[in-house]
Amino acid sequence: MKRILGYRCTICGRELSFAPEKYTCPHCGEKGILDIVYDYGEVKKSLNREFLSACRDNSMWRYRALMPIADETDVSSFLRIGWSPLYESKKLRDELGLKALYIKDDGINPTASLKDRASGVAVAKALELGYDTIACSSTGNAASSCAGSAARMGLKAVIFVPRRAPQGKVAQLMIFGAKLVVVDGDYEQTFELSRAAIEKYGWYNRNAGINPVMSEGKKTVAMEIAEQLNFQVTDWVACSVGDGCTIGGVYTGFKDLYELGLIDRIPRILGVQSTGCCPFVNADKTQDHALVPTPEETLADSISVGVPRNPQKAQRAVYASGGRWIAVTDQDILHTMGLLGRTEGVFSEPAGATATAGVRSAIAQGIIKANETVTVISTGSGLKDTANALKAAGTPRICEPSLAALEKSGIL
Numbered sequence: 001m002k003r004i005l006g007y008r009c010t011i012c013g014r015e016l017s018f019a020p021e022k023y024t025c026p027h028c029g030e031k032g033i034l035d036i037v038y039d040y041g042e043v044k045k046s047l048n049r050e051f052l053s054a055c056r057d058n059s060m061w062r063y064r065a066l067m068p069i070a071d072e073t074d075v076s077s078f079l080r081i082g083w084s085p086l087y088e089s090k091k092l093r094d095e096l097g098l099k100a101l102y103i104k105d106d107g108i109n110p111t112a113s114l115k116d117r118a119s120g121v122a123v124a125k126a127l128e129l130g131y132d133t134i135a136c137s138s139t140g141n142a143a144s145s146c147a148g149s150a151a152r153m154g155l156k157a158v159i160f161v162p163r164r165a166p167q168g169k170v171a172q173l174m175i176f177g178a179k180l181v182v183v184d185g186d187y188e189q190t191f192e193l194s195r196a197a198i199e200k201y202g203w204y205n206r207n208a209g210i211n212p213v214m215s216e217g218k219k220t221v222a223m224e225i226a227e228q229l230n231f232q233v234t235d236w237v238a239c240s241v242g243d244g245c246t247i248g249g250v251y252t253g254f255k256d257l258y259e260l261g262l263i264d265r266i267p268r269i270l271g272v273q274s275t276g277c278c279p280f281v282n283a284d285k286t287q288d289h290a291l292v293p294t295p296e297e298t299l300a301d302s303i304s305v306g307v308p309r310n311p312q313k314a315q316r317a318v319y320a321s322g323g324r325w326i327a328v329t330d331q332d333i334l335h336t337m338g339l340l341g342r343t344e345g346v347f348s349e350p351a352g353a354t355a356t357a358g359v360r361s362a363i364a365q366g367i368i369k370a371n372e373t374v375t376v377i378s379t380g381s382g383l384k385d386t387a388n389a390l391k392a393a394g395t396p397r398i399c400e401p402s403l404a405a406l407e408k409s410g411i412l
């Protein structure tokens with residue numbers, strides 16, 4: 001692929017040749033997560049303003065010149081991933097007291113989370129390389145997105161989820177016909193089991209932290225945000241963080257556009273975690289920013305990650321963009337789910353509302369100022385986790401079927 005110069009290790013900085021099946025740096029081992037290095041001069045020839053304004057592909061594949069997918073690979077029959085709406089908020093903007101607020105609703109993706117972006121690229125790559133099985137471990141959304149895209153494209157999927165995965169996500173996995181391993185353990189143990197099995201059986205590895213093609217899919221969310229804002233990006237972009245692959249991708253997406261000359265600055269990135277599991281926020285308070293494993297005690301299951309698998313890209317996203325780390329309580333997250341629903345009609349799962357909860361808190365702390373502009377990413381749909389939605393919004397009262405009873409009920 002002429003567009004791709006090779007890999008660069010996020011730890012040692014070594015440049016490596018582009019071998020499609022390389023997952024991590026051979027010198028740094030498991031932790032040596034790789035970046036993909038593009039020849040921007042080459043990419044510019046096909047990906048530029050003219051191309052984008054004429055492009056009728058309303059999916060993430062409009063940016064495929066910046067993806068590690070061979071030009072011959074046909075993605076036309078994939079599920080329709082990406083090009084999710086960017087809503088300009090008025091009510092919530094005023095309620096929060098901001099100059100401008102935009103909500104990127106990635107819950108509308110085919111399996112209802114941002115993870116579809118990574119899974120689409122992974123499935124394309126697995127097919128390109130001739131695999132018949134793709135595997136991953138996940139707190140839920142990576143799993144269901146992987147199983148959905150795999151089903152559509154005729155790949156077998158082997159999925160490992162921790163026992164706590166919400167019913168909605170487990171139901172998706174069953175419907176998509178994945179081979180499902182529900183692990184009697186936490187996400188850390190689930191990840192380790194998947195790693196051992198992938199090594200033993202030789203499946204294609206979709207694990208978020210390890211495989212460098214994942215963040216190349218996730219970065220398209222940032223490219224869409226920029227394009228939907230006519231390349232005038234907001235001062236801040238807020239994103240919830242578990243493994244760190246999503247926020248890492250968000251930064252890479254803006255960085256790529258900056259290198260191509262399509263935007264003239266990179267937004268400051270707000271990384272948001274729950275106080276119930278916030279290894280990045282804890283690390284931020286130390287001198288060397290070293291991560292320490294933490295218990296997984298938040299109801300925001302998608303970001304309940306005690307040992308993040310993609311720390312370098314996540315920390316780079318925040319520090320290189322001049323952003324900040326912030327933690328919010330589960331109570332704040334539930335409250336914000338209701339707020340997003342009531343004021344904007346956006347139904348987020350807890351991890352999806354976490355970014356917005358982080359913005360509220362950042363405003364209260366004076367980190368984000370009233371004269372600044374903000375984009376929040378809602379990373380997943382609340383329909384997958386109705387138990388927590390009802391916790392956030394309460395359960396409805398029942399009414400006898402008569403007008404008199406309705407009048408007396410107090411519901412209206």
Ligand SMILES: *Cc1c(COP(=O)(O)O)cnc(C)c1O
Binds near residue numbers: 141351
């Ligand atoms: C996976 C996920 C995140 C966090 O992404 P990481 O790459 O794990 O940091 C946030 N929100 C939702 C809904 C997710 O599924």
